[in-house]
Amino acid sequence: MERAYDPFELPRAQMVAEQLVRRAITDERVLAAMRKVPRHLFVEEALRGRAYGDHPLPIGEEQTISQPYIVALMTQLLELQGREKVLEIGTGSGYQTAVLAELARRVCSIERLPRLAERARGLLEQLGCVNVWVRVGSGTLGWPDEAPFDRILVTAGGPGVPPPLFQQLAESGRMVLPIGDAENQRLTVVEKAGGEMRMREAGECKFVKLVGKYAWEA
Numbered sequence: 780m781e782r783a784y785d786p787f788e789l790p791r792a793q794m795v796a797e798q799l800v801r802r803a804i805t806d807e808r809v810l811a812a813m814r815k816v817p818r819h820l821f822v823e824e825a826l827r828g829r830a831y832g833d834h835p836l837p838i839g840e841e842q843t844i845s846q847p848y849i850v851a852l853m854t855q856l857l858e859l860q861g862r863e864k865v866l867e868i869g870t871g872s873g874y875q876t877a878v879l880a881e882l883a884r885r886v887c888s889i890e891r892l893p894r895l896a897e898r899a900r901g902l903l904e905q906l907g908c909v910n911v912w913v914r915v916g917s918g919t920l921g922w923p924d925e926a927p928f929d930r931i932l933v934t935a936g937g938p939g940v941p942p943p944l945f946q947q948l949a950e951s952g953r954m955v956l957p958i959g960d961a962e963n964q965r966l967t968v969v970e971k972a973g974g975e976m977r978m979r980e981a982g983e984c985k986f987v988k989l990v991g992k993y994a995w996e997a
């Protein structure tokens with residue numbers, strides 16, 4: 780990602796110090812990525828002044844860019860070392876995608892709404908994220924041609940683990956996703972060990988709906 784003069788550098792550093800470090804985000808690579816990725820560019824101009832606030836923001840089409848802390852927490856739970864191939868479901872603004880692109884070898888991201896996918900793709904390209912592919916599609920089916928994935932991140936809330944995503948997870952791989960009802964979910968970490976599923980919960984969260992064959996109806 781290219782770097783030029785950025786008037787948002789200070790608010791971004793403050794966001795990392797006050798919202799992430801204080802809430803036990805300890806992975807230095809995650810903190811560095813979030814100090815670097817220009818979150819304000821992923822929201823419309825009128826909202827830029829609020830881009831580093833401790834909350835989600837609307838991105839159009841009734842969707843939202845997640846709160847910085849939630850992006851950091853999910854990314855930290857993925858435990859990325861830098862060599863992984865990652866599948867993301869729910870590109871949205873592309874902000875989380877850009878954070879993943881800093882920390883993994885390749886990111887394949889699926890968004891069901893074409894307008895959001897196009898905007899995110901353009902912005903990621905402009906920012907020089909060359910290791911990202913964005914596709915329009917139905918994310919609960921995964922991306923079979925690119926499987927297996929070392930990590931899978933779902934950034935919309937569904938009722939359970941979509942079977943195709945577990946199938947496309949590599950052995951010893953890890954998936955992070957919100958599971959629950961339409962109102963509230965639990966951030967869930969799923970691991971594949973000897974082909975078996977292991978699950979643990981990592982806190983409450985609130986996401987927009989995951990829509991698709993293995994999730995909620997549109």
Ligand code: SAH
Pocket residue numbers: 838842843844845868869870871872873874875876889890891892895916917918919934935987988989990991994
């Ligand atoms: N990570 C995003 C947050 C996006 S909100 C960001 O940082 O901006 C969740 C997104 O998931 C929405 O854009 C929504 O359209 C998308 N979505 C919901 N169900 C989906 C599905 N089955 N496949 C792909 N995208 C989906």
